[in-house]
Amino acid sequence: MAFYRPARWQKPVAVVVLAALLALPSLLEILDQGYYIGFATRVLIFALAASSLNLVLGFGGMVSLGHAAFFGVGAYVAAICHQAGINEGLLVLPLAMAVAGLFALAVGAVSLRTRGVYFIMITLAFAQMTYYLFVSASLWGGDDGLPIYERMRLGGISLVGDDALFFAALGALTASMLLFSRLAQARFGRTIQAIRENETRMEALGYPVFRYRLVCFALGGAVAGLAGALLANLTGLASPNLLQWTQSGTLLVMVIIGGVGYLWGGVVGAVVLLLLEEVLLAWFDHWHIALGLLLLAVVLFAPKGVAALFGKRHD
Amino acid sequence: MPTRLTVLAAALMLAGSVHAADKVKVGFVSTLSGPGAGLGVDIRDGFNLAVKQLNGKLGGLPAEILIADDQQSPDVAKQATDKLLKRDKVDFMTGVVFSNIMLAVGPAVFQNQTFYISANAGPSQYAGEQCNPFFFNVAWQNDNLHEAVGKVVQDKGFKNVMIVTPNYPGGKDAVSGFKRFYKGQTEEMYTKLGQLDYAAELAQIRAAKPDALFFFLPGGMGINFVKQFVASGLSQQTQLFAPGFSADEDVIKAVGAPMMGMFNSSHWAHDMENAENKRFVAEFEKEYKRLPSLYASQGYDAALMMDAAVRDVKGNLGDKKALQKALEAKRFKSVRGDFKFNSNHYPVQNYYLRAIGKDAQGRVTNKTMGTIFTNHADAYVAQCKMK
């Protein structure tokens, strides 16, 4: 492992992809494939969620199996705001980030006392607790989940149209990726990566290791909350299913497929997994078998993920 | 010339949208995997059987049934529904088993002005304030079967009833439905959703000594509960009651003989004496080598309902108002006997008491014992402001 440094081709490629994405909704409209705008939005949102986990996992070296809890809490904040009549995204989205971030701060403060496998399991335990709390919270719909009948506004713009929400998700993802990219190269990012590589040394050098990790964990949680709030607006529902441990597993799979610790790992993983699902499901009812075999192949033959196939991490 | 041809083509296309469609597309999203799969599979098989008997047509038009699995997840159901509505542009939707999933997919379907014929889920929301011209339920309102059990338990003179149900909204609705007609003493016990071991609850039941026990535990939960209830010897001191969902063929198949003697409520039974039902039960057994459940009967009725309405509007599926009228008119013969739609598009119908025992061929199955309610409507229709 080494520190993250962006490859030279990264910027131009990102600009081209962004331009293509900006044109995508109109193109799909022309082709009369409006359904796929919603699908693309979903991919963007999961790319955001997976990237937030990649921050925690890839850069912070914390294997969290409870990331779906923050994702789900974000979704619930959006739905609860809707229930309370608050439909202004400029208020809802930061609130979702704040609540999910603070929740992650609390979970992290307890969990980060443990190491390795114990950390994996304690994050899982917190996610399970959150799941059962929402299942039994009848005020918020319990197992039925909490519906959002009309998508929020962003500034003055309504997100009811699929195009609008697509652009909102694209904006959120772009902003987050810029932030992560800056962060990874800044002092904070270097420190957190150094802690991942050698915790004892960093501690000996006098770095407040626990505090660095905690901030990283909470930041990941906040961005996951943002993704959750967007997803709830896309599907019109915040449901406890979003908090299930298999959802955390899926996010983890996305990051690992994409490439742990590569800036684009989460994005690539989300795109690959969701496209596979869309394609395989149409061909084969039991597509999970194919997916499972594929994941095994990734573990055995491409252990660094898909992103690693396209470039090296600079030493 | 080309321009004139284009105009002609455009005119033809326009005409096409007003006149008869050349086929009927039905989007069928249901729970076909996981613990609740038995229910969705039965609805699907019932629906398919009806379409097969109609020679692959609905209302005389070739039918295309697009089936998707919701994996009992509202999120997955929402995606599948969006795809069917926006990409495949279906004319009808049906299939959802669970109410929470229905509530998740409903708004998109109604917004798209597509008719939803629910073959199972009958949430109170869509019966009351959120009733919608595009929503029809051909089964029942969720509370109805619980209400019927409440009535029976009240009439039989039980004084001290214990209620077991999962800690989720459907469970709480079951309790309120039951208590709408049962006025005696109750003790309620809420379990974890998806719980499989009921040892702790059974010990409490043993200690509390109720004279009757009403449980609503859908799917695998009910199967386990009944098995463990009988194994603990409680069946000798406590009479079991359940809504039909917890005591139909799917559960009987998994539990077997221990279920004998259990009372339950339903709007349909496979031993009902009418020509349509006899044909349905016989054909279903022939096709799938098992007895149909109430879910299968509901899927079958949903297909018949679409068939009659499409025929009524002569295949002109673009005229939503006429199609709504045709659906409301209910011009098909249901396997449950006669019923009609209320102003909220939910059925007004009879409910029956069934008991589980052995039939003439020695199979453990349901037997109709009598009528609980005649022409019973749901409790929410007054809140529905739809004309």
Added chain:
Amino acid sequence: MTQLFLEQALNGLQFGLMLFLLAAGLTLVFGIMDCINLAHGSLYMVGAYFVAAAAQAADSFWLGLGAGIAGTAVLGLLLELSLFRQLYRRDHLAQVLATFALILIANETVRLIWGPAPLLLNPPEALAGPVEIAGFFYPAYRLVIIAFGLAVAGLLYLLVAKSRVGMWVRAGASNREMTEALGINVRGLFTAVFVFGAALCALAGGLLGPLLAVQVGMGESVLILAFVVIIIGGIGSIRGALVGALIVGTVDTLGRALLPTLLRALLPADAAATLGPALASILIYLLMAGILFFKPQGLFPARA
């Protein structure tokens, strides 16, 4: 009241012992090979399906149980040789991904072969009803499960604490390199432990099958519980697994039985009805978080 208490204690014991069967294999694989096996629950599911299918074919529960355990052990052997052997040296992430993939494959394959509906597995006729012990009734079959659980726990204790193989296993759990240096065939030991763990999974699956349900996805919920058990007990420690399993079994059972009543006495009825079941379902996770807060290595850490 004594009846209620006694019955709940037996229920807790029965649940705890079954968790122990699952946790024992998991904690050894985890402790010795340092390998996270999320697919441990899938072995439990596959074991239950094997037992159910064999019992149906042979028309005998006990024959089915034997055949199912043997079948699962063979499957475990194949898995160890083909896949797990390559995973031991990889990091936890790779193990999580690979075994998550195995869960997907196992669930879907079982669905492909046996269909989505649960499989029927009945206990032996003679054990289907309740038995009377000193004036109170308890399901006979649950008593059998308790007997099996106690027997296996005893056997494991003898095997691990007293035998030579057990000594190697314990040595492997606390220091793998040193054990290898002592000239012990760690590779063979790994395979044996993994296969043994798989057989225990099938035993638990087969025994619980008639009580619970033999269905797709049955492994996941139980997997999480087994993880909670070994985390509480300390990874790699059989004694920890036993203590953890009994704690989890008892706390979960008593929580479900007593919490709602307790809360009803303390809180308004409405709040109690909402909070009681919610709290009961998260109790064991709270317990685990609490224990890890004070003892980040679990109750009986195997590694110094």
